[in-house]
Amino acid sequence: MKRYKGFKMKLYEGQAEEYEKRHNQLWPEMKAMIHEYGGSNYSIYLDPETNVLYGYIEIEDEEKWNQGADTQINRKWWDFMADIMETNPDNSPVSKDLQLVFHLD
Template identity: 65%
Template sequence: MSYRRCFKMKLNEGCAEEYKIRHNNLWDEMKDMIHKYGGENYSIFLDEETNFLYGYIELKDLELWSKSASTDICKKWWTYMADIMETNEDNSPISIDLKEMFYLK
């Protein structure tokens, strides 16, 4: 079974280009971790009027995916990104899950 997740995060003002650069150069270790923990078809979009980022990812296993946050590479990525987006105390991005309202396959 596959799960679809959508969420929003907040980018700091004036950081859109840097955010894009960092993600266009996503570390191989981060790509490997995302796939290892069941993530695929991962996209992030920016609303330029509000600086909200909207992420969409398909997951093979929700429990497995939840364990990805405790990996060293994920924590390292969070620290790397903390200067350009709103974060929690542990540097994880403040992320709000969005409620699915419609799906057409």
């Protein structure tokens, strides 16, 4: 069963263009990993007034999706992005899940 996942992250000041550039050049291996671990229909939005990013992704299974975090390519992506956004000590983005309150297909 498809699950809808929303979350937020935060960019450092002045990094919006670089964030967009890096995602427009997303590595093929990273795209493949997202799909392999059940992710699809992935979008990220920016609120330029606050530098808050809002992500939306559809996933097949929460446990399977979470396993993608431990892949080598995902860890490499986190390291690549750590200089432009708030991260945890392991370079994973500081991310807070959002509560779904409405969905319409």
